[in-house]
Amino acid sequence: PRKIKEESMNQTCEQVKEYLKKIRKYEQAAALISWDLQTAAPKKSIDSKLEALGFFSTEAFRLSTAEEYGSMLRELSRPEVFAGLDEAMQVTVRRNYRDYQRFQRVPQNFYTDYITTSGRSEKVWEEAKRAGDFSLFAPSLDKMIAMTKEYVGYMEPDKDPYEVLLDMYEEGMDSAAIDAVFTELKNGLLPLLSAIRAAGRPDLASLKGTYDIEAQKKVQDLLLSYIGFDFDAGAAAESEHPFTTGLCHGDIRVTNHYNETLPLSSMFSAIHEGGHAIFEQNIDSAYINTAAEQVNLMGLHESQSRFYENILGRTPAFWTPLYGKLGELLPPFKAIPFDTFCRAINDVHPSFIRTEADEVTYCLHIILRYEMEKAIFQENVPTDRLPALWNDKMEELLGIRPENDAEGILQDMHWSEGSFGYFPSYLLGSVYDGMFLNQIEKELGNLDCILEEGRIQEITAWLKEKIHRYGSMYNSREVIRRVCGGEVSAKPLLDYFRSKYSRIYGF
Ligand code: ZN
DSSP, rough: HHHHHHHHHHHHHHHHHHHHHHHHHHHHHHHHHHHHHHOOOOOHHHHHHHHHHHHHHHHHHHHTTTTHHHHHHHHHHHHHHTTTTTTHHHHHHHHHHHHHHHHHHHHHHHHHHHHHHHHHHHHHHHHHHTTTOOOHHHHHHHHHHHHHHHHHHHHHHHHHHHHHHHHHHTTTTTHHHHHHHHHHHHHHHHHHHHHHHHOOOOOOOOOOOOHHHHHHHHHHHHHHHHHHHHHHHEEEEEHHHHHEEEETTTTTEEEEEOOOOOOHHHHHHHHHHHHHHHHHHHGGGGTTTGGGGOOHHHHHHHHHHHHHIIIITTTTTHHHHHHHHHHHSGGGGGOOOHHHHHHHTTTOOOOGGGGGOOOOHHHHHHHHHHHHHHHHHHHHOGGHHHHHHHHHHHHHHOOOOOGGGGGTTTSSSSSGGGTOHHHHEEEEEEEHHHHHHHHHHHHHHHHHHHHHHTTTHHHHHHHHHTTTTGTTSSOOOHHHHHHHHOOOOOOHHHHHHHHHHHHTOOO
């Protein structure tokens, strides 16, 4: 009887794998159409493309919520069966069955209503942002807050809604852990920022000019190859906003956006998206068609893009082997002294817009949003008081006050579509980076030496070996424990900021 049991378990296991493969095919088609829509699709094809995208996404969703799938996962979840699964299958069953059960608890008509409302709310947000007038958006935001609470309330009826949201974007993280890390950061960053501001901003006039866009594209290719992006397992294109998308194992794509007067913007976007892509390109093929292949841990994902962009890309030594080539591809750089370039990529100053912020003030932009989300979800602050609260926090954290809502509370799209709890993951990514940097220096030696000698591939190999190859097998807390041997802490990031900026700004 034991043997029969094992055979039927293996059979169910194979069925689940086949079933996942089928879901992936629909998802791949949807991702390809979505990529095309954002990079190449001619205007007249948009309606037809959107219809096809809707079809493939709906099919993928239908399959992952079908009763047939649920009963297979239920069977594999039984403790005596579960114990016999390999580790990747255990992760797959645990995560996918949890998601399946969550969706089963959401009433169908509520879900449809939620998706429609969120689509409409996004449009209203766009108009309100254009007009710089929060009052236009307030009723939509109010509704999205209420509906998001209701939505996660169905999924996890016994838990605090904001905790559920945090866990959805960064599994294993909760507000107690985030509070501790962000408070430490805030206390360390405020004095650091005052010291930097007291030192004054560098003179960057020599960077002003026009930079050929075709040449900027060549610089992007150079940077992507240099950091380890595999062009045989991916591609690059242009879009309105830079992003990375994984179509399947062996095809991870990045986009960029170019501006004639802002060459640094496309260079650092290339490195950032390249970091996301390298992570997914490096996932071990053993995890194809398991949950580990899909990295829905936003903090961990962001830690990899930000490691390349900030920890590596904004370190002067990163550019030592590259600066000559940069001047060959983009001649205006020949006239810019290396020191000025290094000051430009580390120009720290308070500004209103998160996506344009430097690596130091960026942290404070996220802390502001996290505190706002807690005010919304845990203190139930009324919607009409939110813009003033935003502006007060901006003043407290960055010492500046927005003139209008477009450069204040209306700047990000996240809340309009119900993505509450997403923002903290950006900063958690940087916090993890401080810890990874610490560990890399312990194991491989001084970062500046490695970069100056052009041995960056040793760092990519380290990240692959310790982090990338496992995809999302382990959540971020587990990754930190496995790789750095401790709990998540802001101290290494703060130490890195202090030592780097006191050197650059001379205090
Ligand atoms: Zn990113």
